[in-house]
Amino acid sequence: MTFPLLSLPHNNAVYSVAFAGDSELLACGCLDKTITLWELPSGKQRKRLSGHSEAICELVFPPDGTSLLSASLDKTLRMWDLESGAVKATLSGGHQAYLTSMSAASDCRLAVTGAHDNLVIVWDIAGGRQRGELKGHTDRINAVAMSPDGKQIASGGHEKLVRLWETEKLQAVKDLGPHPAAIQCLAFSPDGKTLAAGDDAGTLLLWNVETGSKEKIPTGHERTVKSLAFSPDGTRLASGGNDTTVRIYDVDDRREIDVLKAHRNSVYDVAFAPDGTQLASAGFDRTAHVWKL
Amino acid sequence: MGGPARIRWVAQRHEVSAMCNLLLSWEHVAQFLAPDGTQLLGGRVTRETVRTPGGATFDANAYCSARGSTLRYTAVSHWERFVLPEPGGGGRMLTIPGTGFRHCDGIARRTFLQVGGLALGGLSLPQLLQAEDHAGSGRSHKSVIMVFLTGGPPHQDMVDLKPQAPAEYRGEFSPIRSNVPGIDVCEHLPLLAQQIDRLAVIRTLVGSEGRHAAFQCLHGHPVQNQPPGGWPCFGAAVSKLQGPVNREIPPSISLQPRMGGQPWSDPGQPGFAGMKHAPFAPNASGTQDLVLDGMNAAKLSDRRSLLDRLDHLRRTLDKSDAVDGMDTYYRQAFDILTSGRLATALDVEQEDPAVRERYGRGSKEPAGYGDAGWLRNEDFLVARRLVEAGARVVTLSFGRWDWHGQPHGTNFDNARDHLPVLDQALSALLDDLWQRGLQDDVSVVVWGEFGRTPLINKGGGRDHWPRVGCALLAGGGMRSGLVVGATNARAEHPVERPVHFQEIFATLYHNLGLNVDHMTINDLTGRPQYLVDHGKYQPLPELV
Incomplete structure (x- = not known):
């Protein structure tokens, strides 16, 4: 049985986790509207960032090593200076309902958000402005993903299908699905060729982005697959579920290879460390765990 | 009916001259009145209080869910009766040692707020004691x-x-x-x-x-x-x-x-x-920092020092004639506030x-x-x-x-x-x-x-x-x-x-x-x- 290396307690449910590029810092976004920065491997709390007015649903460390990008249900994105803890930029004015998901290209120049207003928005992070809106969804969006090169976007939610978009043209390319239940999480593989999608029925599908074909990964999740992440080398996939477990899969073999049990509530986010040796998980049980793989 | 209406007001009329005055007069009543004059909801109004040279400013929030209602603000009825003489006016000044900054009457800000806060709970105590006598209660304790x-x-x-x-x-x-x-x-x-x-x-x-x-x-x-x-x-x-x-x-x-x-x-x-x-x-x-936070050693220390200060207040009062002539129930209220039994129960x-x-x-x-x-x-x-x-x-x-x-x-x-x-x-x-x-x-x-x-x-x-x-x-x-x-x-x-x-x-x-x-x-x-x-x-x- 695998035990967590670190268990980091929070005041409220943890919604999001992200490793900094050097794997020496972990950011955790909470329902209590704050972001906590933890030093690794010590587990010492370095800073707590306040400013959002709602839960922090996603976190991304840009490659500059000095910043943190956060997305909140409060419909804003904020770029934080890690040293001072100050907000360097705020992007807002796009969504009219809860912003539930955000994903960024690996260079973090572009990001995409999805919200309960059925809208997908592409953001020019470097320029500090909105790049465009992707309209067409007719129900709430729970998950978005941007391919590492920033050229493709995937979005999904209560319509039970995944929509692929071309970033440059801001146009829908194709729909993937339907899934048996509402989409809850999406993740592109590092090469951008595969899209993993999890839903409320506990289904985990790998979509071939080019052909639209799918393969189901047998998963032990009993209910919702809430969060997904590919390892940096693309060989493994991690999922977090409402059944409180974190599960690791061998992508090539399409099989589950490990089950991580320590959370006592739904697992809202999972993230691999940049070197692939560790995994962080965020739980509604007010805890973030760091696991050695 | 609409959403909650937030009403903010400032009352500057009441002059606060001594700690004793605060203890006895911290209670304010917010009553929301419908257009026909019936009361809709009441609310206790007590928040930050800042002493100014011209008197005390009460800054409070009150809420009511009914549009068109009016707010009636009143201070506790005995306010005027127990105003102590102004400093320098021949009256006795009651001061509690504290560590924060001092107001012009010598009352430390921190002490002022904390004791005032405790007094909030005790504000109605004189009247409650009165009620006890009237009700002849205390015979059983369910x-x-x-x-x-x-x-x-x-x-x-x-x-x-x-x-x-x-x-x-x-x-x-x-x-x-x-x-x-x-x-x-x-x-x-x-x-x-x-x-x-x-x-x-x-x-x-x-x-x-x-x-x-x-x-x-x-x-x-x-x-x-x-x-x-x-x-x-x-x-x-x-x-x-x-x-x-x-x-x-x-x-x-x-x-x-x-x-x-x-x-x-x-x-x-x-x-x-x-x-x-x-x-x-x-x-x-x-x-909360007075009596309800049992998890912080520094605050515990503060609480103990506060009780010390309250003891000091009681000793000062006992030696003085400042409370002579007060309503018996107010004297009893001081007993409650300074006995520490309530604070002990909360701790x-x-x-x-x-x-x-x-x-x-x-x-x-x-x-x-x-x-x-x-x-x-x-x-x-x-x-x-x-x-x-x-x-x-x-x-x-x-x-x-x-x-x-x-x-x-x-x-x-x-x-x-x-x-x-x-x-x-x-x-x-x-x-x-x-x-x-x-x-x-x-x-x-x-x-x-x-x-x-x-x-x-x-x-x-x-x-x-x-x-x-x-x-x-x-x-x-x-x-x-x-x-x-x-x-x-x-x-x-x-x-x-x-x-x-x-x-x-x-x-x-x-x-x-x-x-x-x-x-x-x-x-x-x-x-x-x-x-x-x-x-x-x-x-x-x-x-x-």
């Missing part, structure tokens, strides 16, 4: 602990699970057997499951007005159509009818913290029972560590997304200490149970968060009461303003469901280990023995020795008002 599950708990996920219902109704949880054959409860209540023999499970609570507020659970009546003066809350009514048990503990105490959702943080209104019967609300008035750090561990600590952080109260297990322990010390009614709010679903966590995410904490705190309280032999003297009720929708929504939440809810009752000499009422196969409505909110209140009044058939309190027109709808509701015969 008490009630009311636990308000803020926002409406999901009855079908706690004590009325429907495992045979379709998945979209039954939810994620499984029932477990309790120590009473035939009574199953949620798998996340394993400790309570072993104490069901001490509980009466009400599965058919009806009569909710569907309002997101503590009002009905605290007052027993809907907000609408109140008599002149407004309904008194349960604690205020008991205070009015029975007075305090002793001279050091207010009869009615509300542990509700301040919350973003104002109707939830209502500590209970005094209504036509009169402001003097308003519950003492230490957490609502910003005195869980004086409790056996093993007992504290049994209850669990919880958190002072707002539960959920921040508009409701905290999940603070120690409030259960504080409640037990308070009733043991002499309080007749202690109310507390626990968590945030308004679980509409994503993106703020599904109903089941939140239930997995809240239920184990409630399980620990409530089972510890029951253990504690039984071990101390208080099971016949202390009644416990746990409930919220309504139940939740049987059909799970697409965000994994359950919405408001006033048609039926649940309640747990224990102690007070009531029969237990039983279920009252039954709902249909999807927990949508009662099919057997609906139990009205007022039947619960009638039962609690009964347990305190108050006969709802005979006891009345006059409203502001002088018309006697029964405690529950007369002739309509009685104590639950299944329990008493």
Whole structure:
């Protein structure tokens, strides 16, 4: 049985986790509207960032090593200076309902958000402005993903299908699905060729982005697959579920290879460390765990 | 009717000349009046106070849900009577040593606020003492602990699970057997499951007005159509009818913290029972750092130094003639404020560590997304200490149970968060009461303003469901280990023995020795008002 290396307690449910590029810092976004920065491997709390007015649903460390990008249900994105803890930029004015998901290209120049207003928005992070809106969804969006090169976007939610978009043209390319239940999480593989999608029925599908074909990964999740992440080398996939477990899969073999049990509530986010040796998980049980793989 | 209207005002008329004056005059009353002059809701108004050369400025917030209402602000009636002479005017100056900056009268800012905050709880004490004499009370000490599950708990996920219902109704949880054959409860209540023999499970609570507020659970009546003066809350009514048990503990105490959702943080209104019967609300008035934070050594030190300062105040007063000529009851109020017994009862750090561990600590952080109260297990322990010390009614709010679903966590995410904490705190309280032999003297009720929708929504939440809810009752000499009422196969409505909110209140009044058939309190027109709808509701015969 695998035990967590670190268990980091929070005041409220943890919604999001992200490793900094050097794997020496972990950011955790909470329902209590704050972001906590933890030093690794010590587990010492370095800073707590306040400013959002709602839960922090996603976190991304840009490659500059000095910043943190956060997305909140409060419909804003904020770029934080890690040293001072100050907000360097705020992007807002796009969504009219809860912003539930955000994903960024690996260079973090572009990001995409999805919200309960059925809208997908592409953001020019470097320029500090909105790049465009992707309209067409007719129900709430729970998950978005941007391919590492920033050229493709995937979005999904209560319509039970995944929509692929071309970033440059801001146009829908194709729909993937339907899934048996509402989409809850999406993740592109590092090469951008595969899209993993999890839903409320506990289904985990790998979509071939080019052909639209799918393969189901047998998963032990009993209910919702809430969060997904590919390892940096693309060989493994991690999922977090409402059944409180974190599960690791061998992508090539399409099989589950490990089950991580320590959370006592739904697992809202999972993230691999940049070197692939560790995994962080965020739980509604007010805890973030760091696991050695 | 519209959304909450926030009214802010500043009163600069009242001049504060001495600490004594603050202690006695900190109470202010906000009354909201409908256009026809009837009172809608009242609220205690006490926040930051800043002394200025021209007097004291009171900066307060008040809330009312009715548009077009007006706000009437009054200071406590004895304000003018007890203003001490101005410094330098030949009068005696009372000063308490402190560490913060000093005002022009020499009163340290920190001391000023903290003592003032404690005085807030004691403000009505002189009047309460007066009431005690008038009522001739203190002969018995039955008490009630009311636990308000803020926002409406999901009855079908706690004590009325429907495992045979379709998945979209039954939810994620499984029932477990309790120590009473035939009574199953949620798998996340394993400790309570072993104490069901001490509980009466009400599965058919009806009569909710569907309002997101503590009002009905605290007052027993809907907000609408109140008599002149407004309904008194349960604690205020008991205070009015029975007075305090002793001279050091207010009869009615509300542990509700301040919350973003104002109707939830209502500590209970005094209504036509009169402001003097308003519950003492230490957490609502910003005195947490005075008496309720047992987790911080620095604050503990502050608290001890504060008590030292209070002792000093009492010695100073004893030596002076400053309080001579005051109303006897005010002198007694000083005794209460300076005896430390109330502070001691509120201070869980004086409790056996093993007992504290049994209850669990919880958190002072707002539960959920921040508009409701905290999940603070120690409030259960504080409640037990308070009733043991002499309080007749202690109310507390626990968590945030308004679980509409994503993106703020599904109903089941939140239930997995809240239920184990409630399980620990409530089972510890029951253990504690039984071990101390208080099971016949202390009644416990746990409930919220309504139940939740049987059909799970697409965000994994359950919405408001006033048609039926649940309640747990224990102690007070009531029969237990039983279920009252039954709902249909999807927990949508009662099919057997609906139990009205007022039947619960009638039962609690009964347990305190108050006969709802005979006891009345006059409203502001002088018309006697029964405690529950007369002739309509009685104590639950299944329990008493």
